[in-house]
């Protein structure tokens with residue numbers, strides 16, 4: 001079982017547990033015997049492009065965040081290895097700012113939550129339907145980001161399945177563009193566990209402890225992880241890893257169950273063919 005996780009948020013993004021301190025996340029990871037973690041909170045934007053007020057830290061909060069994690073890294077050095085970084089989106093024009101964030105930290109995970117539409121407006125997954133053309137652009141943004149050496153990991157590459165019913169021709173095409181680039185640039189893809197958490201143990205935004213067999217029944221029609229996407233991943237020489245994408249108190253403690261549920265979605269045959277990274 002994977003004992004590292006590089007996808008973890010903090011209260012600063014304003015949609016994670018607001019009264020949960022950075023240290024509490026670490027304590028949950030230690031309880032679960034994790035060996036290495038990275039805080040990758042939603043990145044601040046030097047140019048404020050994403051206008052939503054509950055999505056990311058302010059640029060002025062950046063140093064406080066980096067200092068807080070640095071202090072904890074030292075405090076817990078004999079118990080767990082701690083890195084700091086960001087979850088960021090690629091946008092044309094923001095290359096220099098993204099590289100600056102990368103150079104100041106250990107890791108950038110690319111969580112491509114939006115793209116520009118044809119009118120240069122942000123088009124956000126989950127909020128609106130994407131046209132086929134826009135889905136292809138999503139894949140091309142990820143490809144571009146990898147080409148520019150921005151991300152170390154691609155978070156939830158299959159997030160584009162939100163509001164898509166079937167994994168058909170266009171969805172396969174998107175997957176193949178992403179996979180081809182991930183193979184070429186040797187960037188791992190993340191099987192994201194946060195959507196599984198929201199649909200099961202955190203259904204209706206309240207923690208429940210229903211048995212796992214009952215949780216499995218809630219996974220019908222889940223958008224991601226998407227079985228069709230990960231079947232395509234197995235056809236390439238790509239590294240993969242799980243990412244818990246922690247936002248809530250108690251979420252990390254459910255790691256084993258969430259991995260089991262994700263494996264249930266993807267199926268044993270696919271899981272066995274995937275090339276999981278060691279660290």
Ligand SMILES: [Zn+2]
Nearest residue numbers: 009013015247
């Ligand atoms: Zn988030």
Ligand SMILES: [Zn+2]
Nearest residue numbers: 007087111245
């Ligand atoms: Zn995240």
